[in-house]
Amino acid sequence: MGLSNQSRSFRTALKAMALLSLVSCTPTGPSGNSCARPDLAFGGDVLLHSLIQRDAATRPEGFAPAFAPIAAALARAEVAVVNLEGPAARNISLANRQIADPGTIYDGRAYTGYPRFNYHPLIARALRNASVDVVQTANNHALDRGALGVDLTLQALAEAGLPATGTIARGTDPIWHVTRQISGRNVAFVACTFSTNNLTNGRSQVLDCYGNRPSIPNLIQTLTNTPTIDAVILLPHWGTEYAARPNARQRRLAQAAAEAGATAIVGAHPHVLQPIETLTTRDGRQVPVAYSLGNLISSQWSLPRRTGAILYLDLARDEAGRTIATNTRYLPTRVERFAGHGVAVSPAALLPDGGASVAHARGVLGPRAVGPDGCLTD
Template identity: 55%
Template sequence: MVQRDIFQPGAITVAAVGDVLMHVLLQEVAASQPDGYGTLLRHAAPYLQLADVTIANLEGPAARDVLPGGGERAVPAGVIYDGQVYSGYPAFNYHPSLVPALRDAGIDVLQTANNHAMDRGSLGVDRTHEAIAAAGLPQTGTRSRSAPDAPWHTVITAGGARIAFLACSYSTNGRADPNHQVLQCYQDEAELLSTIQSLRASASVDAVIVLPHWGAEYTQSPDANQRRLARAAMEAGAAAVIGTHPHVLQPIEHVTTSDGRQGFIAYSLGNFISSQWTLPQRSSVILYFDLLPGPGGLEAQMPAYLPTRVTRYVSGVVVQPAEQAVDGQQSVTHVAQVLGHEGVLSLADIARLQGRPICTRRS
């Protein structure tokens, strides 16, 4: 059995969560609360903050004053949901206050390459970059028009090491991308793989984590294209591949590359937070893994994972450790069925690993 040790001495611990998908209900809840989007994230925040670096997929723009179609309309200060500028499916746009809320909850890197990246056109991508930069966060997978030659990846320094994160998307839902602001996983596959190879060969990068947005929605098994591209990314030099988009969990595979490096592929982390309510859609994980020196440089150890659940209470909607949630055992069981029992973390495990008490009080 492959070890699932995390928070090991000398390791750099990375955490990852899936889609941050703020449907209308969640935007309405945020708009009704004094701390806005922070209300939805506060129960998960202590666990996001445990890792040295935590990443999330920002599923859609956070573009100030941008309408569907890419036009502009000023929204009064303090209004974070109006149903037009800030609205839900099919053309998402979130009030930019979501970005500092994610930062304050413990997110360190945002993936912006996904099928909703162009929901508010080129201006939406630009304004999203502005919001992320204003919050002091890095992002990966999209470019602003003001920086057309900017790298698709970002590099984070943690524990004395430099970790590159590189995101791509399978699609922009047919929305035009005239300025090539989104890196495409398949259309730009040659560029994707060459970038991984270059980062892997760079003396200033110690590990490469690839973040593809791919696969078939609501399907718990990866398709042939996911499997092929994941293996190609690993062979090109990725330490791990961590996917999003299907809105449900998909399995994790241990990988040994042809040059002997150890790593893993997590095909989909599902929804971190959304208002999709079937058990597979509301159940996800905070994925933790250690980066430790190996024969091929820093290698990603097999991950462990804390099950999470999105729950609607009278007071609002929250994402929280499933163990804290009403009916949360259903989500714990689902996670174990899809990802495997051996990697499941309880709150007691987290407390033991971190040496501090963890509150199990329900919302």
């Protein structure tokens, strides 16, 4: 594809999503499937490699164009959640020390890509402006700028109006969940990670998916038994990078979390899509599990790594009066680099080469894909 065609594709995606955001859809049938506004949206990994940061540093809009084509897709939900894979700590070097402001979004010292990430804190406002409401900060790169980096990341997110789950600042109470009101229900989000890449979690700032201080099942059970909380969503950072299927450890934690009371489980880390399944608990609840939504944005260019999904869920009550997650569906996404706009993520169906990503997503996630208008296409 030529650069001029890429630029036109970017503008086309923006215009189409802006138009679709104004369209009011109606239910499609008695099964409850609809293209009405979902309660929840989940994006995958926000993984800002050096290329993406360099792109942002060249334009006054910073990171905003990277997310502009999917902003309407996230705004469709009452609450949207993404995984911010890496710190957003202002002016912190690889030695975990504060340095002079480099005066740019990317300099290779304070702000770096792989293998130890750190993003300019402007990413927080870009995510908020793209209609993100909650950020997962527990992941294997959470300590890439040490304890200070965790503190400053949470500060940057808070200043942008974004609550975070999965990490805590030094000297604060160990409250691992955040809550949001969704369709009149109080929903708790809990994030955890399987690893911090061998960086020491000496201040216990990052919640361990497989640890016991607290254990994830016990934490979920405590929240489930809290009268003021109606639902618990687990956001685990787990699994094997680039693996197309969940491993046994993921499956065990998913079942344990479901038995403890989790309403839904939405995973991250593999950087490729993994299947969506429904677990049945001993008490008869149906709990959807999305093992991995892949990359929301990165500069990894193979088809499985540039293809992601935005997961949509609704909340309802079952016959026993318990809050459950229903109407699982997803929007396939694709990452491209556009002339004059840099790397951006778009609904795959709006891109000239997006058919390959739509087909890949359907092959992994199965039916119940939605189009850019939010309506089921299957």
